[in-house]
Amino acid sequence: MTSRRFLTVKFIVLFAFVSFCLPVLSSDYYAQNPAPAFHSTILQESAPVQTAASAFPGNLSWRMQETPSIMTYKVAFAGTPGKPASHEGMDFVHNISSVPHVPVIAAAAGTVAYVRTGCPQSSMFSHNTALREAGAGWGNHVVLYHGNGIYTRYAHLAPGSVKAEVGEKMVAGDVIGEMGNSGRSETRHLHFEVGYKKTYFVASKPSQSFDLVLNPEKFMPIKP
Numbered sequence: 001m002t003s004r005r006f007l008t009v010k011f012i013v014l015f016a017f018v019s020f021c022l023p024v025l026s027s028d029y030y031a032q033n034p035a036p037a038f039h040s041t042i043l044q045e046s047a048p049v050q051t052a053a054s055a056f057p058g059n060l061s062w063r064m065q066e067t068p069s070i071m072t073y074k075v076a077f078a079g080t081p082g083k084p085a086s087h088e089g090m091d092f093v094h095n096i097s098s099v100p101h102v103p104v105i106a107a108a109a110g111t112v113a114y115v116r117t118g119c120p121q122s123s124m125f126s127h128n129t130a131l132r133e134a135g136a137g138w139g140n141h142v143v144l145y146h147g148n149g150i151y152t153r154y155a156h157l158a159p160g161s162v163k164a165e166v167g168e169k170m171v172a173g174d175v176i177g178e179m180g181n182s183g184r185s186e187t188r189h190l191h192f193e194v195g196y197k198k199t200y201f202v203a204s205k206p207s208q209s210f211d212l213v214l215n216p217e218k219f220m221p222i223k224p
């Protein structure tokens, strides 16, 4: 009896150790660990600048199924692999005020991993002066998890427009929120990132960086 109990304890310790060592692989983690509520605050926080990469670790292949938004012009990703990126994503700018609402949609099927709301904006089409570092400069933003450590981030969303909740499963094309000018932004645009992270996002914590960011244009169904 004693030795059987000892074996059980040994097995539990071994299992805990193996679980701890496993990389991020579970696509269901965020659905099984939903946040109790949106992380919403007027805190201004910072997050480390993300490192550019030219490929996912292990050369994982991945494709986007939808372009995340319409635009009037783009600003490209910029960065040298292995160094901090100078522009960590691609911008979809839409600066025509006669179009009042521009939806932002999921680029591929995934689970909502992180939601940051509570970031104000002083205007929609000029230099935002309100809490520019809220959401670590991303403003209101949503992160989707696509499995194998692969994520997308949708930043500068309009205050009050975010529809996504942590743990929610989305298909490509589902509406995440509306394009806005919150955070470190000069006019209405979506800053869209494709990233890799080997640990999970923590829903209750301030904004978090990816380990790596890649040029989103490499994964788009149609070149924008």
Ligand SMILES: [Zn+2]
Pocket: 087, 088, 089, 090, 091, 190, 191, 192
């Ligand atoms: Zn940007």
